[in-house]
Every structure is written in C-alpha cells, then in structure tokens.
Amino acid sequence: GQQLNQSPQSMFIQEGEDVSMNCTSSSIFNTWLWYKQDPGEGPVLLIALYKAGELTSNGRLTAQFGITRKDSFLNISASIPSDVGIYFCAGRVQGAQKLVFGQGTRLTINP
Amino acid sequence: NAGVMQNPRHLVRRRGQEARLRCSPMKGHSHVYWYRQLPEEGLKFMVYLQKENIIDESGMPKERFSAEFPKEGPSILRIQQVVRGDSAAYFCASSPGQGTYNEQFFGPGTRLTVL
Numbered sequence: 001g002q003q004l005n006q007s008p009q010s011m012f013i014q015e016g017e018d019v020s021m022n023c024t025s026s027s028i029f030n031t032w033l034w035y036k037q038d039p040g041e042g043p044v045l046l047i048a049l050y051k052a053g054e055l056t057s058n059g060r061l062t063a064q065f066g067i068t069r070k071d072s073f074l075n076i077s078a079s080i081p082s083d084v085g086i087y088f089c090a091g092r093v094q095g096a097q098k099l100v101f102g103q104g105t106r107l108t109i110n111p
Numbered sequence: 112n113a114g115v116m117q118n119p120r121h122l123v124r125r126r127g128q129e130a131r132l133r134c135s136p137m138k139g140h141s142h143v144y145w146y147r148q149l150p151e152e153g154l155k156f157m158v159y160l161q162k163e164n165i166i167d168e169s170g171m172p173k174e175r176f177s178a179e180f181p182k183e184g185p186s187i188l189r190i191q192q193v194v195r196g197d198s199a200a201y202f203c204a205s206s207p208g209q210g211t212y213n214e215q216f217f218g219p220g221t222r223l224t225v226l
Contacts, residue, residue, distance in 0.1 A: 031211065042202050042217035050211055088153055097209050098144065098167060101153035
C-alpha cells in the first residue's frame, strides 16, 4: 500500500529560526496536505496542494507539491513558540478519499 | 459553525467490553471518515461513510470493528470485545463532499484505554 516517509522525525530549534520538513513516497499522489496536531487534539489543516509544482503560502508557512508528485515539503519561517507541535503530511491518490499520513515531525522550540 | 464533535473524549474499558465512539460531522458535511492513531505514529485510515452507506472500509479490521452513519444522528464506531491492542486515539473527520478540494476536518478525538 501507499506509504509516506516524513523527515526529520523531530527537530529542536531556537525561536526565530526557519524550519524545513519533507515527505516522500514511492507512489504518486494527486493531493498533498499538511496538518498540525497539538497535544490531546485532532490535526488541523494548514495547507492543501493540488497541482504538481504548486507553491502555496499560509502566513509564515510555505509548502510545495513536488513535480514528480511523489514528494512535498513544508517550510516555517521565523518560528515562534506557538509553532510547537507535531506536523503531519498527508496524501490522497486519484479516485480515493482516504488520506495516507506520514509519521509526523515533532517540533520543539527553545525560547 | 461548530466543528467536528466527538464523544466521549476519553473512554476506559476492560478487556472484553464494548466501546462505542460517536462523531457528529460539521454542519453541512455528509461524508465521515474514521482514523486510528497509536502513540508516536501517524493516523491510519479505517473507514469512509456517507449517510447510511459504507463507501470504503479497506482499513477496518475484519473482526470486532464496525461503523455506521445513520440517516439521523451521529456516526458510530463500535469495537466489540476490546483488547489491549485497541488502546489508541480514534479520530473522526468530515468533508462536505468527495473529490478534489473537499478536504477533511478533524475532531478532537476519543482516547480509548483498555485495561
């Protein structure tokens, strides 16, 4: 079945630094999504990508849909304490509704 | 608009008991999805339902698990004769439709602990 490999698994950074994480797959996805999950809560949708090569921003967040359709990355600029949490990539293949999730990147910020 | 609602938020069951998890989708959403999350892992798809129909249950264990989304009322995920390995967070998501641009919005989850 489809699998998403997300890296890094965890990041420890200083407040104000930029962050970059990515997801790769051996399968082609038609939609890439990035979610953030806070402790004890459900995932919250940050960015959705629908076309190969698409670059989309949401405030300090920027994500790109890889041109091979097998990867995506998420950048966070000038990190702040509220960025702490677990970030998940998710993909959807043509004709399916279910989402395939990566393993998550746990972001910790030192003030 | 209220988001996706799930209850209970926490559920404790002893081995062999039944667990019933409820999900009310966002207003105007008629598509519901259930996912399971083990500690330190990503979410795993279980089942996709529309009103009164199961559309995709490819991620659902063949035994003890069932799901429904009746014409009236919330979607229910039912786990019979729970075992310790069923301990996990169960998330429900809803979308207004299917296909591109109909993204899934998640509820806060039900954390099931089996003693």
